[in-house]
Amino acid sequence: MAQIFPKWANWIPLIVLGGGGALALTALALLYYYGSPQNTQVGYRPPQPVHYSHRLHPGNLGLDCRYCHNQVESSRFANLPSVQTCMNCHKLILRESELLKPVRDAWENGQPIQWIRVHDLPDYAYFDHAAHLRGGVGCVTCHGEVVLMDTTIQIAPLSMGWCLDCHRNPEPNLRPTDQVVNMYWQPPENQHEWAADFRRKQNINPPTDCSGCHR
Ligand code: HEC
Ligand code: HEC
Ligand code: HEC
Ligand code: HEC
Ligand code: HEC
Known part of the structure; x- marks a missing residue:
């Protein structure tokens, strides 16, 4: 179940009862407005109907992510x-x-x-796995060290700000396209030059205009 109110919302009745008044409520409204889209789902780890473990399968057994998520490079969606x-x-x-x-x-x-879905963007936001993998962004950048997870957990906020931070400055997050499933790839010392060159050659321009992600 998605959490509708963040944990601290439990304090609202207390603050109201305590006579915090209009000022406190305004502060709360502002906090909610600026705070909520960023981190409500980080750490979401629903129990699954089978105790399937990534730590065991792609981790210890070394299975490639694409053995199971075999449409991730050709489709918007990473299939289960x-x-x-x-x-x-x-x-x-x-x-x-x-x-x-x-x-x-x-x-x-x-x-x-x-299976219970872990990551779930609202329908009004458009996302495409294949485009990100072609653009040289690795699974680990958005999903974390999945090979250490016994139960799959969401590590990134998936908020608009999170998407835009990378879209405005993707260079630190780019890697060769043959390394996108490698959890342990390390950027070279000349990452910045390498990425700038890769970006130019592949013509990588992540959208920052509203219609890029809200189609
Ligand atoms: C490439 C072979 C392979 C595939 C594909 C595979 N598994 Fe496994 N699985 C294993 C091996 C090997 C073990 C561990 C055996 C051991 O404990 O020594 C294991 C263990 C497990 C266990 C723990 C069972 C126990 O009694 O400890 C579960 C649960 C499991 N797998 C679920 C799945 C699910 C669900 C899928 C499909 C999404 C899957 N596996 C696909 C090879 C595989
Ligand atoms: C043996 C099959 C198998 C392999 C290999 C595998 N996965 Fe998975 N993956 C699953 C299954 C089954 C689920 C659904 C259950 C769950 O969420 O744990 C899943 C779920 C996920 C999810 C969460 C999906 C959601 O609901 O939001 C992510 C992210 C993910 N896998 C990433 C990876 C990455 C990255 C790799 C390679 C390091 C990988 N997987 C390798 C079987 C696999
Ligand atoms: C740029 C960030 C990013 C990268 C790179 C990325 N993912 Fe995802 N992944 C997401 C987002 C965002 C969602 C939620 C999509 C939605 O709800 O429409 C997601 C969802 C998933 C799901 C659930 C099914 C789906 O498509 O909604 C799986 C499985 C998954 N990712 C696996 C992977 C694997 C495996 C890789 C690497 C081969 C990978 N992802 C790379 C951001 C990313
Ligand atoms: C770590 C970096 C990173 C993150 C995080 C990221 N993106 Fe991207 N995004 C890229 C790159 C790189 C491209 C490829 C641009 C290209 O090839 O021109 C891209 C391309 C796209 C495209 C264009 C796809 C197409 O078909 O042209 C969309 C839409 C998009 N991203 C949406 C999102 C959304 C929504 C999120 C957040 C949920 C997100 N991205 C998070 C780096 C990122
Ligand atoms: C890189 C992708 C991307 C771009 C570009 C983008 N958005 Fe978003 N936007 C998202 C995502 C992802 C969400 C969902 C966030 C969430 O679930 O917290 C979102 C959410 C929203 C929301 C809902 C706000 C909320 O707090 O829930 C509005 C309104 C919005 N976007 C407007 C815009 C406008 C206006 C622009 C252009 C200035 C824009 N977006 C550009 C990805 C993007």
Whole structure:
């Protein structure tokens, strides 16, 4: 469930009761207005119907992100894997595991697993994975060190300010396109020159006008 009010909103009745008055309320309204779009979802980590772990699969086993999210380079959306993808291995590996029972059941019934969405932009904001990967932005920049996560968690605010900070100055976040799934790529010493050159050659111009993201 998305949190509708930030935690500190619990204090509102107390402040009102305490006779803080109009001034405090105005301050609160301002705080809400400037504070809310930035960080309400950071740290969101819903429990999932199966204890699938990125730390184990792409982490310890070294599976490529694109083995499961195989449309991420060609589509706006990063797809989740089908049950069949899990069963490629789990038909043989840990066939008796209790933790994998919901996966086997889904497979036998021909039902998808009902994963809970972690990241979710409002519909009025347009986002495209394929365009970002072509532009040389890595998964780790927006999703953090997914290979260390037992339960997937949102690490970036996904707010308009967050998008624009990078769009106005993308150079520090650019990397060679063959490194976009590498969680441990380090920028070279000449990152700035490299990125400026890459940007020019690839003609990379992230939109900063309203219609770029609100189509
Ligand atoms: C073995 C398959 C598999 C591999 C490999 C894999 N993932 Fe996932 N990923 C999943 C599944 C299943 C989910 C849905 C459950 C969850 O959110 O943990 C998911 C969810 C996610 C989400 C959250 C989606 C949402 O709901 O917002 C992100 C981000 C993500 N993966 C990134 C990555 C990255 C980055 C890599 C490579 C380092 C990777 N994944 C490798 C199977 C995989
Ligand atoms: C490339 C092979 C492979 C794929 C694909 C794969 N797994 Fe796994 N999975 C493994 C291995 C190997 C283990 C760990 C076995 C061990 O503990 O030694 C494991 C362990 C697990 C466990 C822990 C089970 C337990 O009893 O400890 C769960 C849950 C799980 N996987 C879910 C999934 C889901 C869901 C998918 C599809 C999104 C998936 N796996 C795809 C190979 C795979
Ligand atoms: C520039 C930032 C950025 C990069 C780079 C990025 N993502 Fe995402 N990702 C997002 C945002 C924003 C969302 C939420 C999109 C929405 O709600 O429409 C998202 C959502 C997802 C989802 C949930 C399904 C979806 O498409 O909404 C998965 C899975 C995912 N990302 C995996 C990945 C993987 C794997 C990579 C690297 C190959 C990656 N992402 C790179 C920002 C990014
Ligand atoms: C870390 C840097 C970074 C972040 C964060 C980021 N972007 Fe981008 N964005 C880029 C780059 C680089 C491009 C590629 C521009 C190009 O190729 O000309 C791009 C391109 C785009 C495009 C144009 C796609 C197309 O089809 O032309 C849209 C729309 C967009 N971003 C929306 C968003 C939104 C919405 C967010 C926040 C949820 C976001 N971006 C976050 C770096 C970023
Ligand atoms: C780089 C992408 C990007 C650009 C450019 C952009 N926006 Fe946004 N905008 C977003 C995203 C993403 C959200 C959703 C933020 C959230 O969920 O907190 C958003 C949210 C909004 C909202 C809702 C505000 C709120 O507090 O919930 C308004 C209004 C808005 N944008 C107007 C604009 C206007 C006007 C412009 C041009 C000056 C603009 N946007 C340019 C990405 C963008």
